Amino acid sequence: MHHLYGTFSREVNKLPNPPIVLYIDNQATIKLIQNPRFHERTKHIEIKHHYIQETFQHGEIDLQHIPTNNSIADIMTKSLPATTFWLHLHNLGLAEWARLS
Secondary structure, rough: OHHHHOOOOOOOOHOHHHHHHHEEEEHHHHHHHOOOHHHHOOOOOOOHHHHHHHHOOOEEEEEEEEHHOOOOOOOHOOOHHHHHHHHHHHHHOOOHHHHHH
C-alpha cells in the first residue's frame, strides 16, 4: 500500500498546477509585485513579502484587481455597513447559514 501511495504521489506531482488567483483591491500593491525595478526601491519591506513577488515571477500566482466594494475579504478585516456585510456574507455562501443561527 505504501508503494502504491508513493507511485501515485509522484504521478500527481507531474501534473501542471494552474496559478492561484489573488484578488487584490490595491493597484499599487499589484504594481509593486509586477515591477522588479520599483521593487528594488522598497528594501524596507520584510523578506516574507518578497516571496509573493517570487511566486508571481515563477507563474505560481496570478494577480487580479478587484474593486474595493467587491472585496469580500473585507468582511473579515473591516467594520462594514449592514448592507455590504450581508452582501459579502451572501457571496461567501454564508447568508442562509447566518439567518438560521
